[in-house]
Amino acid sequence: MKIVIIDYGAGNIQSIQFAIKRLGFEAILSNNPIEIQQADKVIFPGVGEASSAMKMLIESGLDKIIPTLKQPVLGICLGMQLMCKHSEEGNTNGLGIFDVNVVKFSNAVKVPQMGWNTIFNLKSKLFENIKENEFMYLVHSFYVPNTDLAIANTNYEVEYASALQKDNFYGVQFHPEKSGKWGEKILENFLNL
Structure with a gap:
């Protein structure tokens, strides 16, 4: 299986690569459109600020490639947010794969949300054998409001x-690669899609 982690300068890619390796697979890092298009599975990570990450995607031409991919694609953290239509972070237009907007948590809570929190209402093969209210590791100040997606x-x-x-x-706001055995199970489920 050919697994490509998109390397565009805004990802925490090594921890994802190590997590894939622990599952018994090799993942290559690439920003080459042809290599990405030929992959069986594509992981689209993201760490940092939306507008500068989007700028790097546009400069590399990947903003045109990613929405056309036909194989399973997993956006992680900022990667998921960039797959949305728009983000309040830096007033950034995203890739528009998910027709939703990314908004900022209010000042009523501590931002970023940093640490462990539960996931529930699990739907999709991505969460096969994951229990409701399992803990995942999150670091983010912006979020996607609840949606049909x-x-x-x-x-x-x-x-x-x-x-x-x-x-x-697929997109996950949490970091499966930093979420212990259940996070790794989600990555394994993704590789089995």
Whole structure:
């Protein structure tokens, strides 16, 4: 199986690569459109700020490639947010794969939300053999409000979408690669899709 982690300068890619290796697979890092298009599975990570990450995607031409992919694609953290239509972070237009907007938590709560929180309302093969209210590791100040595309929810100030799915595109707000054995199980489920 050919697994490609998109390397566009805004991802915490090594911890994802190590997690895939622990599952017995090799993942290559690439920003080459042809290599990405030929992969069996694509992981789209993201750490940092939305507008600068989007700028790097546009400069590399990957903003045109990612929405056209036909194989399973998993966006992680900022990767998921960039797959949305728009983000309040840096007033950034995203890839528009998920027809939802990303908004900021209010000042009523500590931001970023950092640490462990539960996921529930699990729908999708991505969460096969994962129990309701399992803990995942999150670090984020912006979120996707609840939507029909949600395949998992989390509560922090509001109930929001902590995972999304549309067709072959999946997104998780949490970091499966930092979420212990259940996070790794989610990555394994993704590789088995």
